[in-house]
Amino acid sequence: MPRPTVAQLAYGSCTVILSTLAMLLLSGASSAVDVTFVAVSALALGLLVAMTVPRPAPRRPVAVGRPAGAERSVAPEPVRAAAPPAREPVRERAAS
Numbered sequence: 001m002p003r004p005t006v007a008q009l010a011y012g013s014c015t016v017i018l019s020t021l022a023m024l025l026l027s028g029a030s031s032a033v034d035v036t037f038v039a040v041s042a043l044a045l046g047l048l049v050a051m052t053v054p055r056p057a058p059r060r061p062v063a064v065g066r067p068a069g070a071e072r073s074v075a076p077e078p079v080r081a082a083a084p085p086a087r088e089p090v091r092e093r094a095a096s
Helices: 006-027 032-052
Strands: none
Touching: 006 032
């Protein structure tokens, strides 16, 4: 199961908070049953909003260095390891 994105968490949280406040103010709920119903309704609405936020499309790797009309059947060249650096001869200090 994929994890929710930051946008989904933000939209869902804002929806829960704002819809709870709006429903409590507009309905004038005063009993525990009414407040519980409003809270559960706000949570359901927040979950619905969070799940309907579109997910970003997965990124596809882009071919680098190929012209736009290049054939795709050409096999890429194998990667070769770099030759080890040449060793420098040891230089001794001159006695002074």
